[in-house]
Amino acid sequence: MKDELPISKLKRRSLDERFRAHPKSYERLQAIADMMEASIAAGCSADEAEERAIEEIRKLGNALMRDWAQGAQQQSLEQAKAEHPEASHHVKKK
Secondary structure, three states: OOOOOOOOOOOOOOHHHHOOOOHHHHHHHHHHHHHHHHHHHOOOOHHHHHHHHHHHHHHHHHHHHHHHHHHHHHHHHHHHHHHOOOOOOOOOOO
């Protein structure tokens, strides 16, 4: 099917392995799964549980992108310092 994700020919790692380096994100995924199970057990419809899960996954995605951007910015800063140690920090004048 066209809407299926491509499966890599490389050996796939489990989510546990992949999220080992991101414990906060892994905990959030676990919390989302727990919330969905609790919602369904409390009598929510599948649509309501899905809506809640989608909102939480959206928040998780935003947090992941923010963490990635901060890491990339820090790496760029460190690389610039290494390449140009004589450069001063850019500081807003008062």
